[in-house]
Amino acid sequence: MVSRLGWSLHKRRYAAVRQAVAWCYRGGSISAEPRINDRIRVPEVRLVGPSGEQVGIVPLAKALELAQEYDLDLVEVAATARPPVCKLMDYGKFKYESAMKAREARKNQAHTVIKEMKLRPKIDPHDYDTKKGHVVRFLKQGDKVKITIMFRGREQSRPELGFRLLQRLASDVEELGFIESNPKQDGRNMIMVLGPHKKKTEAMAEAREAQAARKAERQGPTPDAEPEGDTAEAPAAAAEAPAETPSEA
Template identity: 60%
Template sequence: MRIGVIISDEPRINDEIRVSQVRLIGPNGEQVGVIATSVALNLAKEANLDLVEVAPNAKPPVAKLIDYGKYKYNEKIKAREARRNQSTAEIKEIRFRLKIDDHDFEVKKGHVVRFLNGGDKVKVTIMLRGREQSRPIGGVELLRRLASEVEEYGTVEFAPKQEGRNIIMTLAPKGKKVHTQSEQRRRGDQSRAERQARQAARLAAKQEAQAQAAAAAKAAVASDKTKTSESK
């Protein structure tokens, strides 16, 4: 029996990096140069950052000093935004019986309004039984009544039409509802931007330490080169 091997997409960080040397990139994107991995790990600890292997197949591998937790958080936000931008309106379905009482009608109408307010289309189906199929006009009238009572929230995209034992109508949210939803999303984006700005302010204190780490790394590289020259 063959045993499958699970390959992780996560990069190696800190002590997971086993090579003896890495080409180090500083926290602000500056090229530090080739340095012993042990030295790079010490620099990461001093700056309260992580050493992350960003190009494992390079020779030597490329590693960067970053806040890995913040990096993962930002990647999660980007993925969420991408999914939301790709999302399309769903089609919800509500089923009615021809002989529905007023209470049930109001309940189902409430569901239709909620879906339309959420930016979704609604497929409304009247299910005909027995002799009801010979008089579909009752179902058409019921759907027209529904469309009239929710016209503030949606418009008829496909007029009532009989398909087999069912009569079907499709409602689409009105433009203003879509605009309202977009405005809500815009406000949400603004709130997220404000939170991120506050987080950036809190992280500002780390910038000095990061700069010191980069300077120390360059000094370490220069020292290694000097020792190498002296040994020759």
């Protein structure tokens, strides 16, 4: 029979586990920071020096003494190793540089977008040109395009119509994209994925350059260059005019 004290401890542990799980589901995260300095609780460690050199297996006390001597931190970098691997480093500087690298990576990261374009096997030429124009625009933007051929009724017995249409479209836009996923049957539909030759970041950079060029064209040339010639000629004309007036008199 479980005592009241044992049951109380069990309830507390269960509540703590539930709280941790709920925190993770809400988007929280359990701290994954490594143990450093006096938080390391092992008798010995495999030590790596500040420049990456292998020091070897040393007692924890000796590793902490070396960390103090170099004015660095002893950081556990491989806790599951036996013995754990620790490195001498400036942990504050390491955390700052890691955070800056992660921030820069997130800033430069371009999210891949998959656009979708739906066609019929017996599509009208005008509609085909319109749909192809959309696909061209998506590929120029650096986006992937999922092409779906929708079959109806007796069209389902003619899958070669959809296959030929997809091959035709891929051939028409081959300068901008490539077949990333070959045509395949998916129920009543046939699907193909086109990928852009250019990365999203390159496409965005080119779009910004084109926008800046169009803006410069709309503004026209700077008016500062032309008036200089006029102002240079105006004094000369003004100087010649008074000289001609007395001769006429």
